[in-house]
Amino acid sequence: MALTLISATPSPYARKVRIMLAEKGVQFTLQTEVPWDSTTKTKDYNPLEKLPVLIPDKGQPVFESHFILEWIEAHYPEPRLYPPTKEKELFAKQIQVIADGMCDAGVLLFFEKQREQPSYEWQARQRRKLEGGMKALSGYVGDNEFIVDNTFGLADIAAGSALGWVKVRMPEYDWQGEYPNLKRYSAGLEARKSFQESVPYPQKISDKIV
Numbered sequence: 065m066a067l068t069l070i071s072a073t074p075s076p077y078a079r080k081v082r083i084m085l086a087e088k089g090v091q092f093t094l095q096t097e098v099p100w101d102s103t104t105k106t107k108d109y110n111p112l113e114k115l116p117v118l119i120p121d122k123g124q125p126v127f128e129s130h131f132i133l134e135w136i137e138a139h140y141p142e143p144r145l146y147p148p149t150k151e152k153e154l155f156a157k158q159i160q161v162i163a164d165g166m167c168d169a170g171v172l173l174f175f176e177k178q179r180e181q182p183s184y185e186w187q188a189r190q191r192r193k194l195e196g197g198m199k200a201l202s203g204y205v206g207d208n209e210f211i212v213d214n215t216f217g218l219a220d221i222a223a224g225s226a227l228g229w230v231k232v233r234m235p236e237y238d239w240q241g242e243y244p245n246l247k248r249y250s251a252g253l254e255a256r257k258s259f260q261e262s263v264p265y266p267q268k269i270s271d272k273i274v
């Protein structure tokens with residue numbers, strides 16, 4: 065089955081998908097876009113007009129990153145990247161909720177800063193969510209190399225992608241100084257080939273969006 069992934073250079077959500085496909089050795093075509101520009105093709109495949117979108121050459125487009133990862137694990141089960149028991153799988157998914165939520169808050173913060181009259185209160189609210197998530201991740205990582213059973217998997221893909229995104233998109237946020245264990249954890253993940261092949265970087269947005 066041929067796969068195409070609609071992605072964007074800074075996208076932490078798309079990076080999760082790129083990392084999982086790479087860790088499973090699944091070949092795919094990377095279609096890099098700016099989802100905020102009128103040139104994007106996302107609306108042709110996702111009624112919510114968001115990337116990532118995974119497009120199999122047979123069947124329906126798959127969208128929403130956490131669902132795309134489940135779809136990949138179901139169709140390409142080896143090597144397993146979801147924990148072996150339901151309880152541990154649910155725990156890994158809860159870590160993904162925290163990681164994705166940090167990115168959601170960070171994205172809202174990023175665009176709020178570009179408004180003609182940014183709301184201080186709204187920025188403070190989003191920053192609290194980001195910082196709260198960071199503290200929670202630090203607690204879950206502890207002194208381990210990986211979060212669930214100290215085995216690389218879904219939780220690390222999600223947490224690692226979120227940390228990599230904050231590092232690029234919010235260089236002023238010194239989470240690595242505040243949480244040395246997260247600095248160590250993130251560096252360990254970024255050394256993996258799947259992470260090295262998908263390092264995020266800013267995109268140029270042409271259209272006015274906020």
Ligand SMILES: N[C@@H](CCC(=O)N[C@@H](CS(=O)(=O)O)C(=O)NCC(=O)O)C(=O)O
Nearest residue numbers: 072075076077099113114115116128129
């Ligand atoms: N919950 C979604 C979030 C995806 C998302 O917000 N994607 C952004 C691009 S990026 O933030 O990942 O770079 C997008 O397409 N935004 C366009 C839009 O929201 O209209 C997921 O996990 O896939």
